Amino acid sequence: MKWKTPQEKPEDIEVSELSTKAGGIPAVLSSLSHTFKKVGPLNSISSLRKINQVGGFDCPGCAWPEPKNRSVAEFCENGAKAIAEEATKARITPSFFQKYSINELAKKSDYWLGLQGRLTHPMQLKEGSSHYEMISWEEAFKTIASELKALDDPNEAIFYTSGRTSNEAAFLYQLMIRKFGTNNLPDCSNMCHESSGVAMTESIGIGKGTVTLEDFDLADCILIYGQNPGTNHPRMLTSLQSAARRGAKIITINPLKEVGTDRFIHPKDVHLLLGSGTKLTTQLLQIRINGDVALTKGLMKGLLEAEEKDSGKVLDHEFINSYTEGSYEVIEDIKKQSWDSITKHSGVSKDEIIKASKIIAKSKRIIGCWAMGLTQHRNAVGNIQEVLNLLLLKGSMGKPGAGACPVRGHSNVQGDRTMGIWEAPKNSFLDQLDKNFQMKSPREHGYNVVQAIEAMSEGKGKVFFAMGGNFLSATPDTEFTAKALTKTRLTVQVSTKLNRSHLVTGKKAIILPCLGRTERDLGQFVTVENSMGIVHQSTGHLKAASNFLKSEPEIVCLLAKELLPEDSVKWDNLKMDYDEIREMIAKTIPGFENYNKKVREPGGFSLPNPPRDERRFETINGKANLFVHPMPDNSVPKDHYMMMTIRTHDQFNTTVYGLEDRYRGIKLGRRVILMNKEDMRDADLTQGQQVDLHSKFNGVLRSVERFFVVEYDIPRSSVATYFPEANPLIPIDSYALRSMTPTSKSVLISLTKSDSKV
Ligand SMILES: Nc1nc2c(c(=O)[nH]1)N[C@H]1C(S)=C(S)[C@@H](COP(=O)(O)OP(=O)(O)OC[C@H]3O[C@@H](n4cnc5c(=O)[nH]c(N)nc54)[C@H](O)[C@@H]3O)O[C@H]1N2
Numbered sequence: 001m002k003w004k005t006p007q008e009k010p011e012d013i014e015v016s017e018l019s020t021k022a023g024g025i026p027a028v029l030s031s032l033s034h035t036f037k038k039v040g041p042l043n044s045i046s047s048l049r050k051i052n053q054v055g056g057f058d059c060p061g062c063a064w065p066e067p068k069n070r071s072v073a074e075f076c077e078n079g080a081k082a083i084a085e086e087a088t089k090a091r092i093t094p095s096f097f098q099k100y101s102i103n104e105l106a107k108k109s110d111y112w113l114g115l116q117g118r119l120t121h122p123m124q125l126k127e128g129s130s131h132y133e134m135i136s137w138e139e140a141f142k143t144i145a146s147e148l149k150a151l152d153d154p155n156e157a158i159f160y161t162s163g164r165t166s167n168e169a170a171f172l173y174q175l176m177i178r179k180f181g182t183n184n185l186p187d188c189s190n191m192c193h194e195s196s197g198v199a200m201t202e203s204i205g206i207g208k209g210t211v212t213l214e215d216f217d218l219a220d221c222i223l224i225y226g227q228n229p230g231t232n233h234p235r236m237l238t239s240l241q242s243a244a245r246r247g248a249k250i251i252t253i254n255p256l257k258e259v260g261t262d263r264f265i266h267p268k269d270v271h272l273l274l275g276s277g278t279k280l281t282t283q284l285l286q287i288r289i290n291g292d293v294a295l296t297k298g299l300m301k302g303l304l305e306a307e308e309k310d311s312g313k314v315l316d317h318e319f320i321n322s323y324t325e326g327s328y329e330v331i332e333d334i335k336k337q338s339w340d341s342i343t344k345h346s347g348v349s350k351d352e353i354i355k356a357s358k359i360i361a362k363s364k365r366i367i368g369c370w371a372m373g374l375t376q377h378r379n380a381v382g383n384i385q386e387v388l389n390l391l392l393l394k395g396s397m398g399k400p401g402a403g404a405c406p407v408r409g410h411s412n413v414q415g416d417r418t419m420g421i422w423e424a425p426k427n428s429f430l431d432q433l434d435k436n437f438q439m440k441s442p443r444e445h446g447y448n449v450v451q452a453i454e455a456m457s458e459g460k461g462k463v464f465f466a467m468g469g470n471f472l473s474a475t476p477d478t479e480f481t482a483k484a485l486t487k488t489r490l491t492v493q494v495s496t497k498l499n500r501s502h503l504v505t506g507k508k509a510i511i512l513p514c515l516g517r518t519e520r521d522l523g524q525f526v527t528v529e530n531s532m533g534i535v536h537q538s539t540g541h542l543k544a545a546s547n548f549l550k551s552e553p554e555i556v557c558l559l560a561k562e563l564l565p566e567d568s569v570k571w572d573n574l575k576m577d578y579d580e581i582r583e584m585i586a587k588t589i590p591g592f593e594n595y596n597k598k599v600r601e602p603g604g605f606s607l608p609n610p611p612r613d614e615r616r617f618e619t620i621n622g623k624a625n626l627f628v629h630p631m632p633d634n635s636v637p638k639d640h641y642m643m644m645t646i647r648t649h650d651q652f653n654t655t656v657y658g659l660e661d662r663y664r665g666i667k668l669g670r671r672v673i674l675m676n677k678e679d680m681r682d683a684d685l686t687q688g689q690q691v692d693l694h695s696k697f698n699g700v701l702r703s704v705e706r707f708f709v710v711e712y713d714i715p716r717s718s719v720a721t722y723f724p725e726a727n728p729l730i731p732i733d734s735y736a737l738r739s740m741t742p743t744s745k746s747v748l749i750s751l752t753k754s755d756s757k758v
């Protein structure tokens, strides 16, 4: 089987002039047309009004927090697309599955699958059958429970979670799973900010960011590493805009000149709509892929040189002496690094680095932001610890206007981890579960995403259950993962929309359709935690897409009742009253005391954050630790390229909203490879030509066919493709040291012309 994600007619691909600014009139119009087309005017206006408002629902788009003084429309273009995707009027009823076999559906593109609408009924694929057919909820839970109980060992079951699941559903889900007897709780975090969690916990004693939105109003300098906020966290641009207008300096570190970080027009800034937008980035450091360790060492070398001239004024010695350990070693390491190797590995000139380091040297309050551009490399943990080293040398931790800001992805991915969705839980957490819920939780750590795929491949993972997400398309090595999934006895997907993971299944498969964020859930609210540790309510208000849907908490309760019939937890009562679930959380997880009361305050409440609140670092030595990392050798062999896989402006992870990447000027197609002009010339390639991409790793060759070459402003030997089309090239055994995050941003590839072999 050669994996090929089906596409729309690729010959229609179009490349146009690049957009020069994010936001503004086109963004607003585009957001409205998307919403209106799919949802219908009444529904869309009422849903847009309720996004991210007190008493409304949390936008399923991203985890960026809401400002205290919310504007009437605290939404963005891509938030509107996320709503439209969920609030669509199209439906996938049982007759749809009578019409299409799974083989026919597997030939449809991701975009087409999304357009078919919301899933309405529980469905099952019987062993050997070609079509899904209806199953009652009751039968579905019985089948799942009996497959789980038939396993020789609970560790043969794998329970995945994506990051939209509410705190209430997540807490119950992990409780049920641990009562069943396994810690096999891989989640999307494993492919996302796991590297941030590992790096930060070791360096500063917390796996979460240490800044609030208010800090953006006070920072002198904001570093944005490996992130494309204009597309993926558009509301962040509002914070950046006001920072830039106050005179704060913004330094962007990215192989691409992403439009959002370059210039931005706020949709609500009417007087600016016709202008040229706020210049956001003071300086762009256009680095090579994976040049961040080198670059950050260069920035710190610049600081040390400035410190020599201006002794004692550049580094924060008081902070370093009182709160940190490891600065001496880090400084010695930086002194040893030559400018030659720094510039070679980063791809940025010494002048550029010195210029940026002068801005940093002068700044007293620095925020370091980052996203997937740092977390998805082999040396990802090192990338992040280097950024933390820089912040710590400047004392930019635990004071207003300064700190670390890993910008999260899924809207409740941070909350899910807080609730115990983790394959490697702490003993203190498990002890609390045991004490409160009459259980003996398993202590052996479970599988993360990569290990889960390997376990299924080896026949050790036999039942796969997914609470949301699209495991097959989001994970690396699509062909390998597809084969692994087909070896299981049963795959179960709790989903709102049809996706590729419903089409590559175990011997049997079940789809459990659930309510989305926007929908009314018996008049109840759920709670979520944003990227800055604020826990707040989310209340859906739209009518459910179908009368047969159940909420995620109810699905867990009903399965738990079947799976754990003798259990002491009154699963039946919980689905009717989420306050009771929150009481369970309140007595189990620190920071959630008086949960029900605190979360009813407008805007919710902040979880404790020792580094931010009191410069307290819960590390093994009670200090903030600086770590030396070797300079990764990111030289690229001749005729090879380092490939990153990124998101277009028209997708949410594996959900394809449309076929445009407007800010990058690419239309009507996703199977493209962005290349440097000179690399194209050397490889004798022209714009629009089709190439096959190959990655060879540990002796295994992986290929994908027919990608269109697009000339782009990208450093030499760096190339970019879109996720998930290029995922078959990411080797299952290529992941970050320690966090095991797949290296989705550094895949070594070669190219051949598609037609040359015919
Ligand atoms: N509309 C929309 N919003 C989203 C999502 C979505 O798909 N669509 N996804 C959500 C999720 S789950 C997440 S995790 C976030 C993802 O948000 P991002 O991390 O912004 O997403 P990516 O598209 O992966 O972009 C990575 C950025 O890093 C840069 N980059 C790649 N390699 C390197 C490198 O080696 N060094 C540096 N310095 N930069 C590099 C790329 O050029 C790109 O700008 O967004 C969330 N929000």
Ligand SMILES: Nc1nc2c(c(=O)[nH]1)N[C@H]1C(S)=C(S)[C@@H](COP(=O)(O)OP(=O)(O)OC[C@H]3O[C@@H](n4cnc5c(=O)[nH]c(N)nc54)[C@H](O)[C@@H]3O)O[C@H]1N2
Pocket (backbone or CB within 6 Å): 161, 162, 163, 164, 165, 188, 189, 191, 192, 193, 372, 409, 410, 467, 468, 469, 470, 471, 473, 474, 475, 476, 494, 495, 496, 497, 498, 499, 514, 515, 516, 517, 552, 645, 646, 647, 652, 653, 654, 655, 723, 724, 726, 727, 730, 744
């Ligand atoms: N090559 C490459 N691969 C990557 C990445 C990359 O940058 N490059 N990024 C990685 C990252 S950062 C992440 S976070 C993962 C994302 O991995 P996932 O979270 O697994 O993927 P999504 O595409 O967000 O999942 C979309 C599906 O979730 C379901 N869904 C939507 N809303 C709900 C809901 O409210 N409840 C339930 N139960 N289901 C719902 C719908 O059926 C939809 O089809 O992908 C990773 N994969």
Ligand SMILES: [Mo]
Pocket (backbone or CB within 6 Å): 188, 191, 192, 193, 408, 409, 410
């Ligand atoms: Mo993510």
